Amino acid sequence: MENKHTSKELTLFALTWPIFIEILLHMLMGNADTLMLSQYSDKAVAAVGVSNQILSVVVVMFGFVAQGAAVLIAQNLGAQQSKTAGEISVLSLSLNLWFSLALSALLYIGSKPILQIMDIPPELMKEAMNYMQIVGGLIFVQAMIMTTGAILRSYGHTKDTMMVTIGMNIINVIGNFFVIFGPFGFPVLGVTGVAFSTAISRFLGFLVLLSLLIKRTEGELQFRIFFHFPKDQLKGLLQIGVPSAGEQLSYNASQMVITYFVAQMGTLAITTKVYVQNIMMFIFLFSIAIGQGTQILIGHMIGAGKTEEAYRRAIKSLQLSILISLVIGGIVYTFGDTLLGIFTDEATILETGLFLLLMTVVLEPGRAFNLIMISSLRAAGDVKFPVYIGIASMWGVGVTFAWFFGIYLELGLIGIWIAFISDEWLRGIFMLRRWRKRDWVSMSFVHKNTEIE
Structure with a gap:
């Protein structure tokens, strides 16, 4: 049976330009933090830089599910197996949610000893710790964004993730402006404020991505398995996802x-x-x-x-x-x-x-x-x-x-x-x-x- 997600011809350009814009905007979000913080303090930039280096390792750990899902969904859609693709989509969301919640708790509780392992200069510790507790404590939202985005892209809907990223950037930059420069009497919060701005923009972005995923797949997602883990699909996810994330990790x-x-x-x-x-x-x-x-x-x-x-x-x-x-x-x-x-x-x-x-x-x-x-x-x-x-x-x-x-x-x-x-x-x-x-x-x-x- 013809799958509506593969009946249209996919081209590299059609898939890539929205991905390019999306990644560009993700990078701009990070650069906006760096650029705007550089007007506040070079030390703040260094503190956020070291914290993000640690957080990037954690994000890769979420990637084993997202990467595995992306490959399996694309292969199943190419083979006209849309039901299996829907099961893998829901399984990946469920698996990454529970896993990321545990890591979020670990980052919040263990932020100081983790940063001490990095041997960062003492003058950076306080701001780096504040940033990690807020952004790291809510890192499960980033895991959900990664997973939902990977599913949408595998279905060919790369423009959706691009548009959501645009919105996340706008919210993040506006938030940074208020907490760094303090217009209209708003308190200057520095690194802590930038962390909250990043976390809030990500949370709103995830809500929109999830609603788009439900809409675009038109009932193909098998939500009945959210609290169940089908053995065959789980095995496939792990066989592809764990080695894929291993390279990045x-x-x-x-x-x-x-x-x-x-x-x-x-x-x-x-x-x-x-x-x-x-x-x-x-x-x-x-x-x-x-x-x-x-x-x-x-x-x-x-x-x-x-x-x-x-x-x-x-x-x-x-x-x-x-x-x-x-x-x-x-x-x-x-x-x-x-x-x-x-x-x-x-x-x-x-x-x-x-x-x-x-x-x-x-x-x-x-x-x-x-x-x-x-x-x-x-x-x-x-x-x-x-x-x-x-x-x-x-x-x-x-x-x-x-x-x-x-x-x-x-x-x-x-x-x-x-x-x-x-x-x-x-x-x-x-x-x-x-x-x-x-x-x-x-x-x-x-x-x-x-x-x-």
């Missing part, structure tokens, strides 16, 4: 260790890293958007048995992503002084930051390899290989090089960037070789289930 954990190294270099180094990486986000968001759009397409193609089309789609997406990364990276470096000047006028930050942006021109094409090829492998069901290679490279090359060049040879942030470049390029080359070998052709979860049946 390893990456974020390695980034936490590297941030620990940077923290030993002082507050100025932390602040420089935060500013430069906020600018870098605008380079690799193109690759992220193309990677997510490609994953949806390849998932549908694999479900429909179109393996040759899937192979060509990944290669074309990779070529496009590398080209865009080089062009945008060059433009960002050319205007680096101006971009960094938006955040600060500190001479040391400007000088070091500009050189790091030059190194980023080499870094980002390597990151494009990973973002595109890992998404493609994941969509095809080949989820374990990226984890194995990722763990070996992130820790054996990324973390080790960061310590050796950054700390031991005392190259500071330049040494850290050498580690980033080495890790991204090595992993990317391995992922491309894996794709070309085509071992993933026989790994589709939907087809495995069909054979069993």
Whole structure:
């Protein structure tokens, strides 16, 4: 039977441009916090930066459900199995809700010891702790946003998540304006106020996303299983989701260790890293958007048995992503002084930051390899290989090089960037070789289930 969600032809551009806008706005939300806080205090920026580094690891832990759901829903829709896709959607929402509530409680109660492990400067502790207790204590809302958004995108409704993100950004920026600058006699709340603004905008965004999901799926969601966990669907989610999140969890954990190294270099180094990486986000968001759009397409193609089309789609997406990364990276470096000047006028930050942006021109094409090829492998069901290679490279090359060049040879942030470049390029080359070998052709979860049946 023809599925109404796959009867229309999906294209990379149609899927990707709303994803691009959505990710851009998510990044703008984070940058709005950084930019507006920079008018308040550089120390506040550093405190929020370290807290967000920790929270990003937690968010990845929610990703194992969202990633697994995205792949399985796309494959099942491609195979015209809409009922199964609906069951997986509800199961992923239920599973992530209970899991994220437990982690939210842990972050609220354990914020201080977690930050102490990061060895952040004492002058940052109070504000970092306030931010983590509020945003971290309500992190379950972000888990629901991730899961609901992943489901909508897999059904092809990428514009919905984009529009909701626009609304979340508007609310967040307005909230930041009031709590940082205190217009009309409103109390200046600094980091605490920014945390509340972020949490409130996310909560409202989730409510809208959930209502859109119910509307777009038109009764296909199987809410009867919300408090039940069908064994077959749960097994599929975990088989794809856990390894998928494992690669991301390893990456974020390695980034936490590297941030620990940077923290030993002082507050100025932390602040420089935060500013430069906020600018870098605008380079690799193109690759992220193309990677997510490609994953949806390849998932549908694999479900429909179109393996040759899937192979060509990944290669074309990779070529496009590398080209865009080089062009945008060059433009960002050319205007680096101006971009960094938006955040600060500190001479040391400007000088070091500009050189790091030059190194980023080499870094980002390597990151494009990973973002595109890992998404493609994941969509095809080949989820374990990226984890194995990722763990070996992130820790054996990324973390080790960061310590050796950054700390031991005392190259500071330049040494850290050498580690980033080495890790991204090595992993990317391995992922491309894996794709070309085509071992993933026989790994589709939907087809495995069909054979069993």
